[in-house]
Amino acid sequence: MERVGFIGLGIMGKPMAKNIMKSGYDLVVYNRSQTSVQELIKEGAEAAQSPKEVAQKVDVLVTMLPDSPDVKKVLLGVDGAIEGLSKGKMVIDMSSISPIVARELDVTLQDKGIRMMDAPVSGGESGAIEGTLAIMVGANESDYELYRKLLLAMGKSVHRVGDVGSGNVAKLVNQSIVALNIAAISEAFLLGAKSGVDPRSIYEAISGGLAGSNALNAKFPMMTDNNFMAGFTLELHKKDLDNVLKNAQSLNVEMPLTSMVTEFVEDLIKSGEAKSDHSALLKYFENLSSSKLIR
Amino acid sequence: MERVGFIGLGIMGKPMAKNIMKSGYDLVVYNRSQTSVQELIKEGAEAAQSPKEVAQKVDVLVTMLPDSPDVKKVLLGVDGAIEGLSKGKMVIDMSSISPIVARELDVTLQDKGIRMMDAPVSGGESGAIEGTLAIMVGANESDYELYRKLLLAMGKSVHRVGDVGSGNVAKLVNQSIVALNIAAISEAFLLGAKSGVDPRSIYEAISGGLAGSNALNAKFPMMTDNNFMAGFTLELHKKDLDNVLKNAQSLNVEMPLTSMVTEFVEDLIKSGEAKSDHSALLKYFENLSSSKLIR
Numbered sequence: 001m002e003r004v005g006f007i008g009l010g011i012m013g014k015p016m017a018k019n020i021m022k023s024g025y026d027l028v029v030y031n032r033s034q035t036s037v038q039e040l041i042k043e044g045a046e047a048a049q050s051p052k053e054v055a056q057k058v059d060v061l062v063t064m065l066p067d068s069p070d071v072k073k074v075l076l077g078v079d080g081a082i083e084g085l086s087k088g089k090m091v092i093d094m095s096s097i098s099p100i101v102a103r104e105l106d107v108t109l110q111d112k113g114i115r116m117m118d119a120p121v122s123g124g125e126s127g128a129i130e131g132t133l134a135i136m137v138g139a140n141e142s143d144y145e146l147y148r149k150l151l152l153a154m155g156k157s158v159h160r161v162g163d164v165g166s167g168n169v170a171k172l173v174n175q176s177i178v179a180l181n182i183a184a185i186s187e188a189f190l191l192g193a194k195s196g197v198d199p200r201s202i203y204e205a206i207s208g209g210l211a212g213s214n215a216l217n218a219k220f221p222m223m224t225d226n227n228f229m230a231g232f233t234l235e236l237h238k239k240d241l242d243n244v245l246k247n248a249q250s251l252n253v254e255m256p257l258t259s260m261v262t263e264f265v266e267d268l269i270k271s272g273e274a275k276s277d278h279s280a281l282l283k284y285f286e287n288l289s290s291s292k293l294i295r
Numbered sequence: 296m297e298r299v300g301f302i303g304l305g306i307m308g309k310p311m312a313k314n315i316m317k318s319g320y321d322l323v324v325y326n327r328s329q330t331s332v333q334e335l336i337k338e339g340a341e342a343a344q345s346p347k348e349v350a351q352k353v354d355v356l357v358t359m360l361p362d363s364p365d366v367k368k369v370l371l372g373v374d375g376a377i378e379g380l381s382k383g384k385m386v387i388d389m390s391s392i393s394p395i396v397a398r399e400l401d402v403t404l405q406d407k408g409i410r411m412m413d414a415p416v417s418g419g420e421s422g423a424i425e426g427t428l429a430i431m432v433g434a435n436e437s438d439y440e441l442y443r444k445l446l447l448a449m450g451k452s453v454h455r456v457g458d459v460g461s462g463n464v465a466k467l468v469n470q471s472i473v474a475l476n477i478a479a480i481s482e483a484f485l486l487g488a489k490s491g492v493d494p495r496s497i498y499e500a501i502s503g504g505l506a507g508s509n510a511l512n513a514k515f516p517m518m519t520d521n522n523f524m525a526g527f528t529l530e531l532h533k534k535d536l537d538n539v540l541k542n543a544q545s546l547n548v549e550m551p552l553t554s555m556v557t558e559f560v561e562d563l564i565k566s567g568e569a570k571s572d573h574s575a576l577l578k579y580f581e582n583l584s585s586s587k588l589i590r
Contacts, residue, residue, distance in 0.1 A: 099490060122504045134504040159500035166492040170500045176483035177506040180552075184475035187550050191539065192468040194546045195394060197461040205454035205465045209417045209429040211472040213508030244486065251489045254583040255482050257475075257552060288549040 001025055004150065005058035007051055007074050007081070008095070009036035012121070013064035015128040016094070016154045018043060020062070022131075023153035030054045051075070055084030060150065061091050067239055068097040075105060087113035092147060094135070094154075096120040096175075098243045099168035100250065102138065106164040117143055118164055119151060120171040124232050132156040136174070138167035172247060175240040176258045179278065181215040183261045186223070186282040186293075193293050200224060219279040224294055231277035238265045296320055299445065300353035302346055302369050302376070303390070304331035307416070308359035310423040311389070311449045313338060315357070317426075318448035325349045346370070350379030355445065356386050362534055363392040370400060382408035387442060389430070389449075391415040391470075393538045394463035395545065397433065401459040412438055413462040414446060417469055419527050427451040431469070433462035467542060470535040471553045474573065476510040478556045481518070481577040481588075488588050495519060514574040519589055526572035533560045 001024060006017040009031040017040060021027050027045040030053070031037050037047050048054040051074045055061055061081055065071050071093055075081045081091065091109060093102065093116065102118040109116045117139030127133040133155035137144055144160045151158045161170045192202045203220055206212070222228060241262040248255045264284040273280050286292055296319060301312040304326040312335060316322050322340040325348070326332050332342050343349040346369045350356055356376055360366050366388055370376045376386065386404060388397065388411065397413040404411045412434030422428040428450035432439055439455045446453045456465045487497045498515055501507070517523060536557040543550045559579040568575050581587055 122501070122506075134500070136500040157500075157503050159496070161496045161500050162492045166490075166496070169487050169490040169492045170497045173483040173487040173497050174501040174504065174506040176486065177479045177501075177508075177511075180479035180483070181476060181506070181508065183552055184472045184479070187552050188468040188471035188475070188539075191471065191543050191546070191548045191550065192464050194548045195461070195464040195542065197457045197464045201454070201456045201461070202465045202468050205429070205431040205452075205456050206417070206469045206472075208452050209469065210509050210513060211417075211469045211476070213472075213476065213510070214505050215508070216472075218505060244483075247490065248486050251486070252584060253486045253489045253586065254580070255486065256555060256583075257478055257482050260551060260555065285549070288551075289547060291548065 002059040002150070003028065003057060005029070005054040005061040006064070007031070007054060007061065008064035009040065010064065010066070011125050012128045014039070015125070016064060017045070019131045020150070020153050021045060025150070025153070028054050028057045050079035051081040052079040052084040055081040055089070059089060060147065061085065061089070063091065063093045063095060065095045067095070068101040071095050071097055071105065072101065076108065082109065082112065082114070085112070085114045089114055090143065090147065091116045092119055093117070094119045094121055096171050096240055097168055098247060099165040099172065100247060102168050103165040115143055116164055117147065118167040120167050121155060122171070122174055123155070128154070135159070136161050136167040136170040138162060138164045138169070172240065172244045175237065176244050176255070178215055179237060179241060179261050179265070179281070180257055181213050182219055182279055182281045183264065185216055185220060186285040190285050190289060190291055190293060194289065194291050199293055222277060222279045223282045226294065228276040228280040230275060231279070233275050234265055234268055234278050234280060235274040237278045238262070238269060241265060297354040297445070298323065298352065300324070300349040300356040301359070302326070302349060302356065303359035304335065305359065305361070306420050307423045309334070310420070311359060312340070314426045315445070315448050316340060320445070320448070323349050323352045345374035346376040347374040347379040350376040350384070354384060355442065356380065356384070358386065358388045358390060360390045362390070363396040366390050366392055366400065367396065371403065377404065377407065377409070380407070380409045384409055385438065385442065386411045387414050387445070388412070389414045389416055391466050391535055392463055393542060394460040394467065395542060397463050398460040410438055411459055412442065413459055415462050415466040416450060417466070418450070423449070430454070431456050431462040431465040433457060433459045433464070467535065467539045470532065471539050471550070473510055474532060474536060474556050474560070474576070475552055476508050477514055477574055477576045478559065480511055480515060481580040485580050485584060485586055485588060489584065489586050494588055517572060517574045518577045521589065523571040523575040525570060526574070528570050529560055529563055529573050529575060530569040532573045533557070533564060536560060
């Protein structure tokens with residue numbers, strides 16, 4: 001079985017790395033903060049001192065980092081993975097980054113004969129722990145077939161979208177729709193509440209119809225319980241929405257709704273909600289109309 | 296069994312009236328256009344010459360009309376139903392109208408001892424034919440219990456939302472969310488397409504996750520097939536969105552996203568798409584970015 005490297009043991013990365021070990025792979029890890037590294041060592045992982053050292057020791061390297069600059073630094077920076085990766089080795093970047101950056105990285109790595117795929121995920125911390133993530137893969141078909149088994153150690157729904165970069169294209173589409181669906185729920189249900197009707201009764205009446213959505217079922221209970229513990233933070237969603245808009249701009253795609261909601265998210269972050277779940281978008285609309293969903 | 300009156304034998308009303316007869320009720324109908332009336336007579340209905348005459352002959356009167364002014368005219372106008380309804384009789388208005396008008400009508404009818412509930416539907420023509428409509432009911436609890444059986448002749452999911460008017464409040468919330476979800480799908484998937492990725496592959500990868508919705512599953516195939524045959528027309532959705540915004544304004548609720556999408560719908564109607572399905576919202580975004588979802 002291949003030796004797997006894992007860089008980025010954050011909220012998502014740590015449980016994903018554990019699930020790789022549970023599937024029987026030998027794991028070599030690197031992370032800036034050492035607490036997670038110690039935890040993984042106890043469960044049988046080997047620790048390395050730099051991305052370069054991880055890369056030297058493994059056949060396939062998984063990265064799970066916050067944003068494009070982090071991935072660039074870990075792969076191409078001082079003591080970066082590229083220095084330790086020999087020809088034919090594979091990098092699977094599971095971070096949610098700009099597809100433009102993913103394609104640039106692919107070109108840079110290809111110059112040294114190193115293969116890459118982008119495979120961002122959705123499903124949050126619970127999906128990472130339970131190994132039920134949805135994984136959107138950008139890879140050529142043969143690489144996808146070769147590494148599908150490794151991806152299935154971390155996720156339940158694994159789909160190849162297209163070539164390298166297209167995993168992150170799918171993720172951007174996903175994040176735009178999710179933000180807009182949460183905003184729609186907030187805006188519309190506030191009208192219902194202000195009309196004097198119990199929003200929970202409206203939910204019962206409409207959630208089975210055309211207005212029904214996974215976002216409605218997942219987020220509406222958080223809104224009515226006034227519980228905005230992440231989940232997925234507004235701060236991270238803002239990062240994804242910025243990538244959406246940057247990509248849209250470079251492709252001359254107009255996104256008036258996503259632009260508007262991104263401003264709302266920015267406003268909320270400025271008012272101290274960075275670490276709240278993205279369902280806290282409700283608060284923007286509550287402030288706007290000086291009204292509460294649940295009184 | 297009660298004798299039921301039915302006024303408004305349009306695309307939705309005609310199959311709903313037929314389903315009432317199929318459940319064993321005697322039916323008296325009135326409609327401006329006579330073609331539908333003849334069709335109903337053949338199946339055993341009795342025809343009346345005015346809303347007043349229908350009202351005189353039945354115990355409960357169902358109305359299914361395009362908008363608030365139509366309902367007002369049929370109930371309160373010359374030879375209107377109010378002239379034929381005696382004390383204790385029930386009006387079930389299943390039209391999608393402003394909840395403010397629904398409440399006003401209730402007050403007017405109550406003055407004459409006539410009961411009313413609002414019970415707008417969703418599910419479109421196919422739901423009306425198959426008797427699988429979702430029905431959102433605004434009524435007091437005892438009226439709801441009394442007429443639930445009649446409503447179940449037309450719908451599958453029947454929910455009491457609250458008192459009279461709240462059926463239409465739920466419908467407005469529903470229509471706002473549906474419009475925004477369709478707009479979100481359009482805007483986000485166009486970014487995916489312009490990025491050079493097959494939108495259908497993105498759909499496969501994300502529809503099971505947090506971006507998944509009933510609108511996505513129902514409307515995305517229409518968008519990729521370039522088939523915008525209604526379904527539910529942009530014209531009718533515009534009418535509902537206008538009611539949403541009118542109600543929001545009267546309650547000081549800000550709805551920036553719904554306002555924006557309503558403008559887009561208006562623009563499409565002006566360019567000749569009034570009778571297209573509301574999934575044709577895609578075309579607004581395609582024009583905006585001079586780009587096609589499927590090339």
